[in-house]
Amino acid sequence: MDEPTLDTTARTEPPTPELLELLAGWMPARRWYPVKGSVVRPVPWVSYALPAPDGLSVEVHLLRLVGGGVDVLVQVPLVWAPTGEGGDAGADQAAGGTVIGTVVREDGASLDVHDGAAHPAFWAAVLDLAEWADGVPHAPHDLDLGGARALAVEQSNSSVMLPGVSGGGMLKVVRALAVGPNPDVVIPRALAAHGFAGSPRPLAWLTAGWEDSDTTTSTAGALTAHLAVLTELVTGATDGFDLACDHARRGEPLDEQAAALGRDVAAMHQALAEAFEPGDPLDTKWLVDELRARAETATTQADVLVERHDRIRGFHDETVSLLAQSGATTTLQRIHGDLHLGQALHGESGWKILDFEGEPMRSVAERARPDVALRDVAGMLRSFDYAAAVGGATDPAWASSAQTAFLEAYRTAAGVTGDEARAAEALLRALLLDKALYEVVYETRNRPDWLPIPLAAVDRLLAGGI
Numbered sequence: 001m002d003e004p005t006l007d008t009t010a011r012t013e014p015p016t017p018e019l020l021e022l023l024a025g026w027m028p029a030r031r032w033y034p035v036k037g038s039v040v041r042p043v044p045w046v047s048y049a050l051p052a053p054d055g056l057s058v059e060v061h062l063l064r065l066v067g068g069g070v071d072v073l074v075q076v077p078l079v080w081a082p083t084g085e086g087g088d089a090g091a092d093q094a095a096g097g098t099v100i101g102t103v104v105r106e107d108g109a110s111l112d113v114h115d116g117a118a119h120p121a122f123w124a125a126v127l128d129l130a131e132w133a134d135g136v137p138h139a140p141h142d143l144d145l146g147g148a149r150a151l152a153v154e155q156s157n158s159s160v161m162l163p164g165v166s167g168g169g170m171l172k173v174v175r176a177l178a179v180g181p182n183p184d185v186v187i188p189r190a191l192a193a194h195g196f197a198g199s200p201r202p203l204a205w206l207t208a209g210w211e212d213s214d215t216t217t218s219t220a221g222a223l224t225a226h227l228a229v230l231t232e233l234v235t236g237a238t239d240g241f242d243l244a245c246d247h248a249r250r251g252e253p254l255d256e257q258a259a260a261l262g263r264d265v266a267a268m269h270q271a272l273a274e275a276f277e278p279g280d281p282l283d284t285k286w287l288v289d290e291l292r293a294r295a296e297t298a299t300t301q302a303d304v305l306v307e308r309h310d311r312i313r314g315f316h317d318e319t320v321s322l323l324a325q326s327g328a329t330t331t332l333q334r335i336h337g338d339l340h341l342g343q344a345l346h347g348e349s350g351w352k353i354l355d356f357e358g359e360p361m362r363s364v365a366e367r368a369r370p371d372v373a374l375r376d377v378a379g380m381l382r383s384f385d386y387a388a389a390v391g392g393a394t395d396p397a398w399a400s401s402a403q404t405a406f407l408e409a410y411r412t413a414a415g416v417t418g419d420e421a422r423a424a425e426a427l428l429r430a431l432l433l434d435k436a437l438y439e440v441v442y443e444t445r446n447r448p449d450w451l452p453i454p455l456a457a458v459d460r461l462l463a464g465g466i
């Protein structure tokens, strides 16, 4: 793990009850809020004071969201400024600027509390404290925040475009924190070191360190977490999901780009297999048990699955016998973990694959362990289905044609023979159902209007389709 550059010397006071209340009211409406649907309370764990320009203060609070069996660590960076003076030049004004609320101190001073992830003072502090990759220039004159802006559409984390930093960078402020190495820092660094050019190179990262003095917890001792990572900015490229939706809308096939993506995903899997220790051979019983457990959890999290519960169990029973007959074998390895079209940018030089954090709703330990590479393939296949629905493809074969192009190119590049592909069919269908169930929960919590998309896929798969 990296040595922390934000360490105990920067520790500061935890949030006051008043600030905690403010944050407790603000966080749940954020897209990145990782425990939607759970009743939790924020418990301060570690707080840091970061370098700040005169008149402002910059803080990072690591809060545990605890309750109902949930215990998730989130990062909440804040910038404090006298009311009305904090500026929010980099903020997404359409999303309401950066101010979370106003606090009046005991001395009567009124201070605005800004979301640090959208505030230039926090970005500057991160760049100041970060550890930089070998060979990346980072003299102060390279840290130009001109043109910097927080991305309007937040996803699982908060991202900031920094066109003037080191030739162009994208800063990701991690929200749900992994104690220990974050896959989104570790994996792209390992891929770059192995010469894989299909993902943006990490330029710098910020690691925090603290002591957990509570010896009754499993985490007691010296802890670290990656708080942010800066990667090279991919310019002139289109988000893969937007590209696919546009094609679907215009009725244009996406097959060529899908095939190129299939080849790149195969190359990514090859590089991941080389860069990390191989896992064990796949134990199909372990896998189906895990799929069953995830389906049971999903059923408790999305009411629409309750009436499908028995059919889902039946599907998994059948999967067990199909897998036993098929003789499908594979070795577990590091994978992307949450691959979909929105994790790929398409430009003149082809595709770039992003965001190796894995499914945000999975535990950190699960995300870091070797898994089935076909899980990524299933994720991408689901994404073509989403694009057809969101783009409003009128040709019912639009998605299946892109899916076939992707899958065939992936198999050819990965050297999968026809027999192996047939043997893996039941495995692929089981992983498609797993992903669609995950998506049902995701959409229930984040975009209820889109729930019919994965739900239709669940019903198709349960009815024997794909």
Ligand SMILES: Nc1ncnc2c1ncn2[C@@H]1O[C@H](COP(=O)(O)OP(=O)(O)O)[C@@H](O)[C@H]1O
Pocket (backbone or CB within 6 Å): 151, 154, 155, 156, 157, 158, 159, 170, 172, 200, 231, 232, 233, 234, 235, 239, 342, 343, 345, 354, 355, 357
């Ligand atoms: N290096 C980069 N260059 C250009 N755009 C990027 C880069 N990294 C991310 N993006 C854009 O930011 C969006 C969010 O990034 P992502 O890593 O998927 O964040 P999250 O973890 O919040 O899902 C992506 O969909 C992509 O459009």
Ligand SMILES: O=P(O)(O)O[C@H]1O[C@H](CO)[C@@H](O[C@H]2O[C@H](CO)[C@@H](O)[C@H](O)[C@H]2O)[C@H](O)[C@H]1O
Pocket (backbone or CB within 6 Å): 155, 156, 157, 241, 338, 340, 341, 342, 343, 355, 358, 359, 360, 379, 382, 383, 384, 386, 387, 439, 442
């Ligand atoms: O990109 P994230 O790591 O935040 O992933 C989460 O959000 C994704 C949506 O932004 C979600 O992906 C689902 O919606 C996509 C269209 O927006 C679609 O292309 C994907 O196939 C579908 O899974 C992802 O599941 C979630 O983890």
